[in-house]
Amino acid sequence: MSADEVRAAMKEKSVDTVREKSGESDLVSVQDELRRVDKLYGEALGYARQFIDDVRDGKPFDFQDAAPLVSGFIDSVFRNESAAAAIGRLKAFDEYTYTHCINVSILAVILGKKLGYSPEKLELVGIAGLFHDVGKAVIPESILNKPGKLTEDEMEVMRTHPLRGYGILKAQQNIPVEVLRGTLEHHEKYDGSGYPRGLKGEQISDIARLLAVVDVYDALTSRRVYKEPMPPTKVLALMYKWRVTDFHPNTVELFIKSLGVYPVGSFVRLSSGLHGVVTDLNPLDPLRPKVRVAYDENMQPLEVKDEDLSQGDLSIMDVVNPDDHGIEIYSLIQ
Numbered sequence: 001m002s003a004d005e006v007r008a009a010m011k012e013k014s015v016d017t018v019r020e021k022s023g024e025s026d027l028v029s030v031q032d033e034l035r036r037v038d039k040l041y042g043e044a045l046g047y048a049r050q051f052i053d054d055v056r057d058g059k060p061f062d063f064q065d066a067a068p069l070v071s072g073f074i075d076s077v078f079r080n081e082s083a084a085a086a087i088g089r090l091k092a093f094d095e096y097t098y099t100h101c102i103n104v105s106i107l108a109v110i111l112g113k114k115l116g117y118s119p120e121k122l123e124l125v126g127i128a129g130l131f132h133d134v135g136k137a138v139i140p141e142s143i144l145n146k147p148g149k150l151t152e153d154e155m156e157v158m159r160t161h162p163l164r165g166y167g168i169l170k171a172q173q174n175i176p177v178e179v180l181r182g183t184l185e186h187h188e189k190y191d192g193s194g195y196p197r198g199l200k201g202e203q204i205s206d207i208a209r210l211l212a213v214v215d216v217y218d219a220l221t222s223r224r225v226y227k228e229p230m231p232p233t234k235v236l237a238l239m240y241k242w243r244v245t246d247f248h249p250n251t252v253e254l255f256i257k258s259l260g261v262y263p264v265g266s267f268v269r270l271s272s273g274l275h276g277v278v279t280d281l282n283p284l285d286p287l288r289p290k291v292r293v294a295y296d297e298n299m300q301p302l303e304v305k306d307e308d309l310s311q312g313d314l315s316i317m318d319v320v321n322p323d324d325h326g327i328e329i330y331s332l333i334q
């Protein structure tokens, strides 16, 4: 399915979005929340480095410090979920191993909120996100960061990380069962084609199902040693295509509703030929977000102009990878 087709499919569902969102408004602006969540993200990076390094060194890590960080993520998501969802991509300068666990934690809270989870359950979801890949800390770097394609043997080693992560967490005291299962089952797929156990459908824990969705999104939108990041809209279109085999019914659709067809931070080409960054969603009109126009047809900088696409004739023609043009999105959006 192409990005155009997913846009069409989501448009059909926009009636639900209207119903759900009409009573909801963000407590603070995207820009205000980016400043707050940026600081929290920095603290979380410090924690992620510490616990992953401790696990690599075979030491127990400080599990208790995870809860206050996750409750900070939850507060951020409730203030402005578009900003919380975007921060991981906008700040993606650090090592993937560290940023990925934080991004998955935040995105998992966003999806959990959409699923109507209680605050207590959201905390479990966020903690499970933070630790879901802890088993990768004991996978050799040569496999983890290999620039080329993994051999079948290397793939087999890589596929041990959910079970090894489960073992690492189980060896600690008082890790909730939901977090253990989230770690063990996050690579299981709805149709039973996942690993390590080939669980199917409802056999997979609800937190693991949710992690599976946000994990794939973050992996594909992130830069890795062996690949460039893909624009979020294109990743969501791919996931929409895989929704029946890999993921539980409606989970991908709900995730797209949360993030928008063009998530905040997307770099887009407009019908005028000009280019800009999505600065906010229009929940009542998901295909027509707010865009800060900043580049012309030839990617030459322009005087910045904010356009609300729900008011007027401009529309989005395509998503563009800003890295291909050396454009840094974060400073543009602030």
Ligand SMILES: [Fe+2]
Pocket (backbone or CB within 6 Å): 132, 133, 161, 186, 187, 215
């Ligand atoms: Fe994983």
